[in-house]
Amino acid sequence: DAGVIQSPRHEVTEMGQEVTLRCKPISGHNSLFWYRQTMMRGLELLIYFNNNVPIDDSGMPEDRFSAKMPNASFSTLKIQPSEPRDSAVYFCASSLDTRSGNTIYFGEGSWLTVV
């Protein structure tokens, strides 16, 4: 079975450029999560969707970050304009739904470096 698929796996971009990260959740999963991992802050939730609707975006750092889920099989996380402090690993994850008993499965991550 295909897991959560993220692209790109690695991206190096210049400060000020727009970055778009993409995610395909596991088929049949209705909840999708975007996490960010940094050395300083560890793993932190940015936003999550249930049935394509954003439920909690309180973790989105600022207006430069936006996330969309136009359909059940695709989501994007966009950073515009990017800054060096956005350098991190961005994980997309999915679960059957938001009930706590459902395991959240992670993609392999998108490693972003902003220079």
Next chain:
Amino acid sequence: AQKVTQAQTEISVVEKEDVTLDCVYETRDTTYYLFWYKQPPSGELVFLIRRNSFDEQNEISGRYSWNFQKSTSSFNFTITASQVVDSAVYFCALRRSQGNLIFGKGTKLSVKP
């Protein structure tokens, strides 16, 4: 407030030693789930186990075992006869009802040959 504490930042052992990774959590919910994930050097997050708040039975899976004690709000993870391939960062996490995962800071385990 929901919180997960992994007090051990780094642990180093020699192959074949047993090692226990500690996890302490805080929550006011009566229904919640606890998880362990493994992050090997390649970077992906791999699900290891899920345990609900009403099931305090210990679980064993091969060389891995988990001890859940509600009285001390702990969910510790033991690797028996550690191997070099066990070297990774291990995360404990809490998921409340209708919520996302809250992670601890992780414990980096180094198993030396």
